[in-house]
Amino acid sequence: MENVNIILAFSAGVLSFLSPCILPLIPAYITYLTGMSIEEINSGKDKITIVKKSLGFILGFSIIFILMGVSISSVGKVLSNNRDVFRKVGGILIIIFGLHTMGILKIKTLYREGRVLNMRKAEGTFGAIVLGMAFATGWTPCIGPILSSILIYAGSVDSVSKGVLLLVFYSLGMAIPFFLTALLIQKLSVYLKRIYKYFPVISFISGAVLILMGIMIFTNKLTMLNNYLNF
Structure with a gap:
């Protein structure tokens, strides 16, 4: 897998975490996971529970994102005869998403959020996995521009396994x-x-970052970046 693809996917995941509709709610998600208040968490009690449930939550949202990658990569495989068209259209869409993220272009649909926070707490590790899956599903519109960009690119690569790997590093x-x-x-x-x-x-x-990524995908120049990042 080209290094530049991995770096882009991983960076997109970090930027999604830092987005204004995710980062402020991280403390709330942690209290949902553990069933403890921030004060109780700060006291250092039951670190094992925090670790187990955090990993369960991570597994939950990773499953959803990777399944999305499988789906879009499979579609891209079917459309392989028109891969150049798919790539160029995808590049244009990613540029539009970038303009939206910067606040230059307002797309109302991408402001919709589907929050799933009606659980009192995540019961056990399985509950944490379910909450992670709910997080990935419910908040997809919120992180839509970044996630959609990675999914579009995953659909343009030449194999399903490479597309899935992109979503693994995004997760x-x-x-x-x-x-x-x-x-x-x-x-x-x-x-x-x-x-x-x-x-x-x-x-x-x-x-x-999204605009640059969209331009590089449209012009098929991502391989040029890989030559500089091939460490």
Whole structure:
């Protein structure tokens, strides 16, 4: 798998985690997972529960994202005879998503959110997995531009396995910061509040990355980047 593809997918996952509609709610998700308040979590009690349920939550949303990757990659395989058209249309869509993320172009559909937070707490590891799956399904419109861009690119690669691998690294990009935040919530809670004021900058950078990605996909120049990143 080309290094540039992996870097793009992983970076997209990190940017999704940092998005204005995900990051502020991370403490709430952690309390849902553990059934404990932030104060109880900060006291250092039951770290094993935090680890187990965080991993379950991560597994849950990873399953959904990877299944999306399988689906879109399979469609791309069927349309392989028209791969150039698929790639160019995908590149244009990704550029549009980038403009939306930057706030230059407003697409009302992408502002819709399907929140699934009606559980009192995630009961056991299985409950955490279900909550993770609900998170991936319910919040897909929120992270739609970034996720859709990775899915479009996954559909344009030359095999289903490569497309799935893109979604694996996208999931890792969200999973690693989430897991670290769950473990270090006591130290990071103060910094999370400080990050909020930088959301417009984060959105602008995310949009710029998507636009660059869209241009590179449209012109089929991602392989050129890979030559510089082939370490």
